[in-house]
Amino acid sequence: MSFVARSASQSIRAASRRAPRAVLKAARVPPQTASFSLLARTPAVHQSTSRGTRGIKTLDFAGTKEVVYERSDWPLARLQEYFKNDTLALIGYGSQGHGQGLNARDNGLNVIVGVRKDGESWKQAVEDGWIPGETLFPIEEAINRGTVIMNLLSDAAQSQTWPQIEPLITKGKTLYFSHGFSVVYKEDTKVVPPRDVDVILVAPKGSGRTVRTLFKEGRGINSSVAVFQDVTGKAKEKAIAIGVAIGSGYMYETTFEKEVYSDLYGERGVLMGAIQGLFLAQYQVLRKNGHTPSEAFNETVEEATQSLYPLIGEKGMDYMYNACSTTARRGALDWAPVFEKANVPVFEQLYESVKNGTETRKSLEFNGRSTYRDDLQKELDVINNQEIWRTGKVVRSLRPDHKPE
Numbered sequence: 001m002s003f004v005a006r007s008a009s010q011s012i013r014a015a016s017r018r019a020p021r022a023v024l025k026a027a028r029v030p031p032q033t034a035s036f037s038l039l040a041r042t043p044a045v046h047q048s049t050s051r052g053t054r055g056i057k058t059l060d061f062a063g064t065k066e067v068v069y070e071r072s073d074w075p076l077a078r079l080q081e082y083f084k085n086d087t088l089a090l091i092g093y094g095s096q097g098h099g100q101g102l103n104a105r106d107n108g109l110n111v112i113v114g115v116r117k118d119g120e121s122w123k124q125a126v127e128d129g130w131i132p133g134e135t136l137f138p139i140e141e142a143i144n145r146g147t148v149i150m151n152l153l154s155d156a157a158q159s160q161t162w163p164q165i166e167p168l169i170t171k172g173k174t175l176y177f178s179h180g181f182s183v184v185y186k187e188d189t190k191v192v193p194p195r196d197v198d199v200i201l202v203a204p205k206g207s208g209r210t211v212r213t214l215f216k217e218g219r220g221i222n223s224s225v226a227v228f229q230d231v232t233g234k235a236k237e238k239a240i241a242i243g244v245a246i247g248s249g250y251m252y253e254t255t256f257e258k259e260v261y262s263d264l265y266g267e268r269g270v271l272m273g274a275i276q277g278l279f280l281a282q283y284q285v286l287r288k289n290g291h292t293p294s295e296a297f298n299e300t301v302e303e304a305t306q307s308l309y310p311l312i313g314e315k316g317m318d319y320m321y322n323a324c325s326t327t328a329r330r331g332a333l334d335w336a337p338v339f340e341k342a343n344v345p346v347f348e349q350l351y352e353s354v355k356n357g358t359e360t361r362k363s364l365e366f367n368g369r370s371t372y373r374d375d376l377q378k379e380l381d382v383i384n385n386q387e388i389w390r391t392g393k394v395v396r397s398l399r400p401d402h403k404p405e
């Protein structure tokens with residue numbers, strides 16, 4: 001293991017010396033850009049645009065045809081015209097509320113925010129320029145004023161507040177989510193939308209902070225889009241338009257169920273849970289074998305995040321392998337199937353735990369506590385105090401372009 005890692009490190013350093021400028025530049029480009037630029041630059045192999053319906057493209061994703069919707073098909077003027085009679089009422093102003101709300105506002109749409117009076121989010125919303133009594137209201141009032149009710153409360157709060165919210169979702173309004181959670185796990189959440197409203201979803205594939213920063217940079221987050229209930233016959237078009245309004249670059253189609261399964265699975269897996277587990281496991285073995293924290297961190301995290309993963313984001317796994325030494329490549333090719341085999345059963349177990357609602361029930365219980373913020377902080381403090389991440393702070397401080405955290 002350490003041999004593989006060390007070889008990779010040496011080869012990257014060597015590759016850096018040899019690498020064409022494009023490769024080095026690629027390493028600094030965030031992965032999010034990559035998927036867009038890839039989509040934009042690669043001519044769609046089997047692309048067709050349905051006559052009369054702008055924005056629908058069928059692309060060939062490695063042999064499977066999928067429909068995607070792009071922002072470029074919704075110029076600002078069209079977007080503003082589409083929503084000219086609507087008020088988008090953002091309920092909740094956490095990570096997604098902040099990103100989606102500010103983007104839609106900057107796109108010139110009529111947006112209001114509804115949150116608990118004088119809570120953390122209320123203060124944050126005021127700081128972001130939402131004006132109490134004009135664009136910032138208590139939750140119930142915002143729902144009454146809105147035509148599109150964007151439920152961006154935390155998933156646990158969506159369930160807790162549903163008895164108060166449900167009667168306010170009257171005919172003619174549209175109910176919007178950014179996660180299939182509440183609706184799909186209705187046995188646990190008790191969230192059953194009224195039968196006479198459109199129920200739609202746009203789920204940005206990233207944190208609300210990224211939704212905002214990408215938008216400000218003129219880029220866009222990838223999102224999935226789904227319709228749960230189509231009363232007006234226009235639910236899908238509305239969902240796509242809102243997706244554009246909140247800053248999506250392109251959207252792929254899903255269902256509420258598929259969205260929530262893949263999302264809960266992904267974040268518990270490689271996006272967050274598995275990556276922390278793998279980093280820790282690799283680091284611990286290095287440390288047990290006498291490697292210094294510096295070496296263990298560099299060979300586990302720093303090289304991954306600063307050098308290799310951006311290459312994957314830019315041009316794929318084969319590209320990253322090609323940028324490394326023959327020694328590193330050989331070892332990685334041999335060990336990848338070992339990790340795959342060891343991990344498939346864990347991922348199967350995880351998927352089942354998502355599908356049968358175990359993950360949902362745990363999340364509702366934990367995030368429904370009145371002490372959820374403090375309880376979470378205690379667990380995050382444990383991570384923050386792990387040697388690996390304490391070492392990380394020192395390593396980051398040594399980066400030539402370091403800015404104090």
Ligand SMILES: NC(=O)c1ccc[n+]([C@@H]2O[C@H](COP(=O)([O-])OP(=O)(O)OC[C@H]3O[C@@H](n4cnc5c(N)ncnc54)[C@H](OP(=O)(O)O)[C@@H]3O)[C@@H](O)[C@H]2O)c1
Binds near residue numbers: 179205
């Ligand atoms: N974060 C992501 O990366 C992400 C990505 C894609 C989709 N989503 C989905 O987007 C939705 C919003 O997620 P988020 O991460 O933005 O949520 P969040 O940051 O956890 O937002 C929490 C919001 O819920 C409010 N809230 C919490 N408990 C409440 C209660 N009992 N009564 C009233 N308000 C309460 C908070 O207000 P106070 O400040 O007053 O407590 C705050 O405005 C969720 O469905 C989530 O799954 C999230």
